[in-house]
Amino acid sequence: MLPTTELALLRRLAGEQADSRAPSLIAAVVRGDEVLWTGARGRVDGERPTPDTQYRIGSITKTFVAVLVMRLRDEGRLDLNDPLDKHLPGTNLGHLTIAQLLAHTGGLTSESPGAWWERAEGGDWAALQNSLTDGVLRHRAGARFHYSNVGYGVLGELVARLRGMSWFEALRAEVLLPLGLTRTTPQPQAPHALGWAVHPYADVLLNEPTPDSGAMAPAGQLWSTVNDLARWTRLLAGDTGEVLHPDTVAEMREPAHVDDADAWTSGYGLGLQAFRDSGRRLSGHGGSMPGFLASVVADPRTTTGALALTNSTSGVPVMVLAFDLLKLVDEYEPALPAEWLPMDGADPDLLALTGPWFWGPVPYALHLLPDGWLNLRPTSGAGRASRFRPEADGTWTGLDGYYAGETLRVSRNPDGTPNHLDLATFIFARSPYDPAAPIPGGVDDQGWRGGR
Template sequence: MTSPAEDQLPEDLLPATRRALFRRIAVAQAEGRVPSVVGAVVRDGRLVWTGARSCVDGHAPDADTQYRIGSITKTFTAVLVMRLRDEGLLDLADPLERHLPGTGVGDSTIFQLLGHSAGLAAEAPGLWWERTPGTLRPTLADVLGEGPLLHTPGRRHHYSNPGYTLLGSLIEAKRGAPWEEVLRREVLEPLSLDRTTAQPVAPHAGAWAVHPWADVMLPEPAVDLGLMASAGQLWSTAADLCRFAVFLAEGDDRVLCAASVREMAVPAAPPDPQDAVGGYGLGLQLVRRDGRALVGHTGSLPGFLAGLWVSVADGVAAVALGNATGAPSIGWLGAELIAIVADAEPRIPEPWRPLPEVDPALLELTGPWYWGTQAMTLKLAADGGVELHPLRGPGRGSRFEARPGGGWTGLDGYYAGEILRVVRRADGSVRHLDLGSFVFTREPYDPEGDVPGGVDAEGWRGLAP
């Protein structure tokens, strides 16, 4: 979502696009009977539109008005855990017991907790935890209850608020400081998310429930979640969440590198077929809507609804916030705002530019290669990596990045994580490519290519009469 050249893209959205965006939030507010709705769109790293519709609270909300964002908090918590991993303080494959002993669910791994496949219950036992103060759950035992495991860890996706409570406690144990303090120091301050806080700071929206059969409202309590804060405590604004969305698209080395952010968007477990959202990565929900891949998260607590979605391919992200209980369309409103912008004003591609320089030894590797009889093409990428894809039609293919000491590591597709190497003859000329034990030769079954099993000495032939 980096910014293109100034002469390629208008700084602002077209008037028709802006009107369509405003109409969409106005419809959401009216039809959803939501006291107020705020929306915002960021394109190529820049906030390009905000809009609001309101009928209560005594002031018109805007992109700097706080709303409670519920489970979008989980994405922030996941970022903190990934930072611990990148610093070498833990491994995602580690059992929780290694770092947070005595929970009773310590065989579940950190990876499973991040991706909601640890087998834990969806909610804390006892009273409705979202509507009661955290002081009623002062210990992890109170959050987990007597039978916290409902499923075999690692077997299925089952969304769990207690799971992210455990991750918050893990962060506190490794950092020696409260979750809120660690979050502020390591994420909020570096990204300039000054209006994202654990407690509301004016101006903020009030929490409301709207009667299902009458146009009347009831105020909702906004309680401190205590130990469960890392699962849903935060308040934020549309402007702050748009800045966070840019981070989720690009990464930021002050917080989390781009590769680790991309890792968060890889499915962590098969999705539940009944789950309306779709897949789940590490603190990120993954969906496809109208053929468009989106990453982000929805959130809800009594009186509030929120959604943050990013389309990396379109360079567009959007946020929608509302203050009503039970208007689920708000969670998806951001996805619809993305579609409005991306469809009305498709992304203009970066101009093609030749590489400033190229290694002749790399250039020699480009062009057609054969895995058996399947034709593949190897191309140089602008970032110094290579791409290997079928010459025609679908099939196994990947992008690769250069490895220290030679060769390339697969970034995606079938060969993700696999090593591509050049095998040379004694005189330095290229014999073949090796990719995860597969041999790629310049000709189909080239006898000079060291093809496993050998190549018939009589070579290719037709059918004898």
């Protein structure tokens, strides 16, 4: 990056490390498939931390578990609307759906009963299951967002049951090795940082414990590095490396619930936090365990992401730092739009679908996208717009916006020319209220006329 950009980023990092009294702090910025910048302050074992130094990443672990669950969904092994009992019977929360557990909307208690799980040695699944008795449900399922670490302990066991191996063995085989994340592990491996609590009124440190969380490990056990998390940030932005389809990651990013409904700035999707910051839609996750704080955040629109890791229990706003690093990069070196290139070719039948279509009197335009996809949007720029993916039966399925999941069908004249579009009972004709199209309710036989 330009020296001025690197200086601005380092200044922000250095100021945060000094002001927050972080024993060590390391951060990075990525864009596309490149790590644009890394910076570090403080010491680990007397040396500056490097992009290969491990830190505990806390709840960023949940994003890895969510990817495993979505892989099972994409394989047809489960449906997100399935009740937990269908795949993991015998709990007191079997009526909750897998989607509700992923999105923290099941009303499940936030922490596992007993000793504070983040600082206590964890038991096995049987112990966790037996502890989830009366009172484990705090809210009506689906009523609100209520963050639940327990829910991800349950999802980890769900993965283990369906894969026939531990959740981490599945993660290593299906995700970590294919992406080259060789330094993401359930236990620390040198070089790694020690976790510290910083005294509130003196510049002294207290070492924090890092026990094995047992059945609660899927909620926050993993350790990782800047190098590995840079690749993970790319996945969150859409560069999935065939671990997931990019559409599945986009689905995970969509908020299922928001924290502040009036003008939301933060919410939660399927295992991913969603943010709105300075006009950008961002996705990622924060992490916190005794002695450690972590953040990853990505802007899918520009493929720019940022991450930060520190070995301090509290007081270091790593998510705010990641947001600020993104802002600095956007200000100093904004991402250029992708270069426009023409298609290799287009099916004449698809080209014939393009152009103006009218829902009643409202003009829309249908655009042809690569691979036979379609984009239908109002010509005014405001209103219901969606992209559509072609299906084997000659229909298209909506991917986003109002028509997500709905079916688009093309009705043709005897000569094969398109007559109208049928989209979830909405009829789009080539002219406003075209009497040749099956407009619901019919068209006044007097046609368009002046006066009242």
